[in-house]
Amino acid sequence: MRKIIAYFIKYHVAVDVIIIAFFIFGIFGANALKSSFFPLTESKNVLINITYPGASPQEVEEGIVLKIEDNLKGLQGVDRVTSTSRENSGSINVEIEKGRDIDFMLLEVKNAVDRVPTFPTGMEPLVVSKLEAVRQxxxxxxxxxxxxxxxxxxxxxxxxxxxxxxxxxxxxxxxxxxxxEIEIALDENSLLAYNMSFNEVAQAVANANILVTGGNIKTNSEEYLIRANNRSYYGEELNNLIIRA
Structure with a gap:
């Protein structure tokens, strides 16, 4: 140690050169250092989006969700599967084990979905994708x-x-x-006068607000989805609703 100190004292110019070299390399290193204020994290979830116009939550679950979940059982690399069934749609979240390649598991999940023999007529094509990590x-x-x-x-x-x-x-x-939401207030006396019930009015409103699919038409270059959309989005549209003809 004494020899090193004595060398630096004797050859102080070499010390200056070393310090300047460290300073220059430090500047280059700082510029080349990769940093991010919001660093990206690799996704570990695969999401399956389901669209089934006109279907109830029970129809979505029994006709689509349960079939897909059965095919995902026993798939290596899958940690947990959770699902949500809603009116006209649903979703299945597949959590992947740590250390697994997310792109490979995405392909495995797609293959498992493709192995489902039948789906209900009228549902739109399933969308299988990686669930990207989003930060506020x-x-x-x-x-x-x-x-x-x-x-x-x-x-x-x-x-x-x-x-x-x-x-x-x-x-x-x-x-x-x-x-x-649209609120419909009924006059009970008027219902009695016309011999109508609340259920009859509710059924008439439901029949006048439908969103169902009628299949599709395929051509050589395109595919058309036939859908009946007769929903009301404003209260004024229900003013002239016919309850009983």
Whole structure:
């Protein structure tokens, strides 16, 4: 150690050269260092999206979800399978074990789905994809005194459209307001006068708001999906609804 110290004292120019070299290499190393404010994490989930227009949650589960889950049983590399069945749609989340290649497991899940012998007529093609990890970047709120909730929602939608036009933004979600719904109030005396029941009115409203598929038409270059969409989205559209002819 004494010899090294004595050498540096005697040849101080060499010490300066070494320090400058370390400084230069440090600058190059810092510029080449990869960093990210929001580092990407590899996905470990495969998502199966189901679209079945006009189907109830039970029909989605029994006709599609359970069949796919049966084929996923025993598939090596799968840690857990969870599913959700909703009206007209459903989803299956396949969690992959650590250390497994997500691209290979995506192919394995697709093959398992393709092995299902039959699906209900009228369902749209299944979408099997990797569930990308999304992190929240910015959260902000919109508020105002004596401003109706509908107006705040319209402002939020406008801001959402403006943000979607910006390149680099992958996902935007709006929350904080209730879902819109149509409320139909009935006069009990009028129902008695016309000899009608609540169930009869409810059935008439349901029959007037349908979304069902009628199959598809295939050509050499395209495929057309036939769908009957007779839903009402505003209360005014139900004013002239015929309950009984």
């Amino acid at each position: 970047t910015i959260i902000f709120s919109i508020s105002g005194n004596d401003i109706p909730l509908v107006t705040l929602k319209q402002i939020g939608r406008q801001i959402e459209n403006d943000l979607r036009a910006i390149e680099g933004i992958s996902q935007i979600s709006i929350s904080g307001y209730p879902l819109e």
